[in-house]
Amino acid sequence: MLHSITRTLIVYSTVDGHTLKICQRIRQSLKDHGHQLTLISVEEGLELDCSEFDSIVIGASIRYGKHRPFLYEFIARHHAVLTRMPSAFFSVSAVARKAGKDTPAGNAYFRKFVHKANWSPRLAAIFAGKIDYSRYRFIDKQMIRFIMWMTNGPTAPDAVVEFTDWNAVDAFALQISRLR
Template sequence: MNDPSAEHVLIAYATTDGHTRRICERLKQVMESLGRQVTVVLLSDASALDLRGFGRVLIGASIRYGHHQPIVAEFIKQHQALLESRPSAFFSVNIVARKPNKNTPETNPYCRKFLKSISWQPRLTAVFAGKLDYPSYGFVDRQMIRLIMLITKGPTDPKAVLEFTDWARVEAFGREFCALTA
């Protein structure tokens, strides 16, 4: 490629408890192993960058109480033309994706709802199961998440720390994203 920026990837993310950042860091490792230069940044800091300097853009966002953070849709709306002008993708991180019948963009209710709510249609999408870390949550969040888990037949032990992320799927997504053509 003649344009060095075509090999520069921006991974911009929104996270609540930090697990989405871990996923972004793993994606960065995969992409760097494929010769890409990768910048990982919070979505709240991404608008301060000159986004035209990136040949690819990947947006990742976690779910809390059924919703992505508002900044995700705001960033997409503000930069939609740029996202549509180059290979770009989106991934969602949520605990519901721990279930085999809810772990794809087509079957995950939160990802489907979000993609219907925005006008940008990413060229590639993924859903990854996140991490449940009861001890790190405040009292109210811990109780609310335990109630949600009770209703959805998930783990409710308040001492439980469970990572549901399929790292092989994360790595495969990183390779697939790098293979997108302009």
């Protein structure tokens, strides 16, 4: 009996690299489940023929309450393919470190995303990201520290705090491997 290989495209939009790290973890899990994988940025994916894949996973980070514009451009260009094939989306933000804001139903950024993108993926997840003040430009560091101060997050100027629940990422990857 022949076992068909699922060709999966993983597309990421990241500011500081943490969403890419999550995508790499998902890629490894899907590889272990027999998927043939392509991992690219949303910018690289704009001109890609997405119909060559069997499923698509998109991961995108939030900065200052917004996803990056290229994410919406990618979805608009590939909307027809995304709506007819198995697809998954996850969003990464520091706000998801709080209970209730770590699910698609409880996350206002996710609801805004679905409305603005006019696309509802078959599978969705919200993951808490990472704060790494040493990587930020001066203005970003001050803005993010202020936001963290307002939301009772880490504010030490040298703090590096990873909030990601890697077990939740692994569980999401398992769900993706079963998409048909």
